[in-house]
Amino acid sequence: MKCAQNGTMSPAPARGLTVLSLAMLAALSPVAAHAAPDSTAWDLLAGLTSEVGPRLAGSEGEARARVWAEARLKALGFSKVAIEPFPIRGYVRGKDEASMTTPIPFKLAVTALGYSGTTPDKGIEGEVVYFQTLDALKAAPAGSLTGKIAFIDHAMKRSQDGSGYGPYGQVRRAGPGIAAAKGAAGVVIRSIGTDSHRNPHTGGTNFPQGIKPIPAGAVSNPDADLIARIARSGKPIRLNLTLTGKTVDGLPSGNVIGDLPGRDPSLPPILLGCHLDSWDLGTGAIDDAAGCAIITAAALKAQEGGATLRTIRVLWAGSEEIGGFGGKAYADKHGEPHALAMESDFGAGKVWRVQFNMGDKALTDRIAVALSPMGIVRGSGKADGGTDVEPVIEKQKLAVVDLNQDGTYYFDLHHTPDDTLDKVDPADLAQNVAAWTEVLKIVANEAGPITAAP
Structure with missing residues (x-):
């Protein structure tokens, strides 16, 4: 899928078609x-x-x-x-699961990103560090994310020509690699999409040469909203993340x-x-x-x-x-x-x-x-x-x-x-x-x- 023009539907899509011809x-x-x-x-x-x-x-x-x-x-x-x-x-998909354990128990709708690193079968758990934008993540000091799970927000907006996919999509393409370089144990992003359903959006990510891939997933937009609200309240957040897929x-x-x-x-x-x-x-x-x-x-x-x-x-x-x-x-x-x-x-x-x-x-x-x-x-x-x-x-x-x-x-x-x-x-x-x-x-x-x- 190309950056600006990679798939669309009409403003009034047909619903419920079960026909094959x-x-x-x-x-x-x-x-x-x-x-x-x-x-x-x-x-x-x-x-x-x-x-x-x-x-x-x-x-x-x-x-x-x-x-x-x-x-x-x-x-x-x-x-x-x-x-x-x-x-x-x-990338061969495995088990994709994520749950908030603190401050409330809540199972998140998550999908692994292509080329994600692999967690143990029991997953990883860590403190979440919230970043409102990709630029905020870039500004984080080296080593500041060691042992933690980065969460990158930055909600995509609608446009007729799909031009927002280029800049917003950088959260998915580059964000995990940046978080890994700063020591993160894992990374979760807001899905690169414009819907309000609990459907996570997958897609590929990239880790620069010399940077070991870390587990990288995307949560649905409503789940990202929840994480953002809690982060703004100042309460600490912990997540358990299980992504067992592998790059082959x-x-x-x-x-x-x-x-x-x-x-x-x-x-x-x-x-x-x-x-x-x-x-x-x-x-x-x-x-x-x-x-x-x-x-x-x-x-x-x-x-x-x-x-x-x-x-x-x-x-x-x-x-x-x-x-x-x-x-x-x-x-x-x-x-x-x-x-x-x-x-x-x-x-x-x-x-x-x-x-x-x-x-x-x-x-x-x-x-x-x-x-x-x-x-x-x-x-x-x-x-x-x-x-x-x-x-x-x-x-x-x-x-x-x-x-x-x-x-x-x-x-x-x-x-x-x-x-x-x-x-x-x-x-x-x-x-x-x-x-x-x-x-x-x-x-x-x-x-x-x-x-x-x-």
């Missing part, structure tokens, strides 16, 4: 079925979440997902479909790729990215099964009426969540020229903005005009793709188009047990496919050079 959906909800007449994206999304389920990087679930994806892409008519394996350093080297992962051949194979292809892996608390519907469904359905719809001039390639990347390993592996393996790269990794909320990194203003104008009737505005920022395509973009200096989705409510679900199929609105999913299709009909049929902005 739009054909079944039509019988229950003719309005919803009419809003999403093309079933390809929904069937892919429902299939991946229901037939495979959670797909933690390096796990048996991710391995099954690769086999599933290979078969689906072949059945949909993609050619040169291949699984491209690579090894990773992954040499786990198997891999990418799945497939092509829709263009009429002119001499032209560099259009690359569309998503990621196949997910965190393991939910079924990875918005992050990122929706993205894989969107790009694949749009690639197929762009072929209606005949093959596009350029080949369209889909990259269902592995092990994005734990370190972006799939995108790096693809860039290392595929040195052949590409024309342009795009990625869908911000859920299934409606596309509201398009941004570019392209040198041809006439081409960007054509795309903006084509998207305007859908209510999609042209942004002034520079497109950067996403984690799964950024390595090849940087290596080859590729043109990029970003279709930004509404992220207002995405971080209610991100990396939680609530990342499930019922949170996706089929009509919003269809709007994504339609927007992507419009872009692909233009760029995949462009005969002239497609270049990045100078």
Whole structure:
């Protein structure tokens, strides 16, 4: 999941959907079925979440997902479909438990962060040192946390473009390493999310070279509120923390790729990215099964009426969540020229903005005009793709188009047990496919050079 645009849902998400296809959906909800007449994206999304389920990087679930994806892409008519394996350093989840023991006994809703250190089976217990922000932790004297458990607060705020995930997410990415360097025995953070449910948000963390990993977990936002209130009262807090998961080297992962051949194979292809892996608390519907469904359905719809001039390639990347390993592996393996790269990794909320990194203003104008009737505005920022395509973009200096989705409510679900199929609105999913299709009909049929902005 990329920092600013990594999964979303619509402001009014569908609830309680238990369907596995739009054909079944039509019988229950003719309005919803009419809003999403093309079933390809929904069937892919429902299939991946229901037939495979959670797909933690390096796990048996991710391995099954690769086999599933290979078969689906072949059945949909993609050619040169291949699984491209690579090894990773992954995280294998164990038992995740935490309880406040002082001043009140209370079991906390907690999840381990990826690459967390490991506690003994009986856990660790210690005095909590409260830090309102990451900067407050950075200012703590060296050695001041020895034998203690650091708690880092800093509540994330909603935004349409998800831009808060970058700065707020540093609490998760960097906080545990900073606490470890100052001697902490463990660290607990407020979940990086915007919900008020007792669902903790997982995600990866990083420990600098030479710093021994310590147990690192995230508690739900209501539980973080409780800890903060008690800390402000001045009462001492003690926690028991049990996180028995382990970091393991040499786990198997891999990418799945497939092509829709263009009429002119001499032209560099259009690359569309998503990621196949997910965190393991939910079924990875918005992050990122929706993205894989969107790009694949749009690639197929762009072929209606005949093959596009350029080949369209889909990259269902592995092990994005734990370190972006799939995108790096693809860039290392595929040195052949590409024309342009795009990625869908911000859920299934409606596309509201398009941004570019392209040198041809006439081409960007054509795309903006084509998207305007859908209510999609042209942004002034520079497109950067996403984690799964950024390595090849940087290596080859590729043109990029970003279709930004509404992220207002995405971080209610991100990396939680609530990342499930019922949170996706089929009509919003269809709007994504339609927007992507419009872009692909233009760029995949462009005969002239497609270049990045100078």
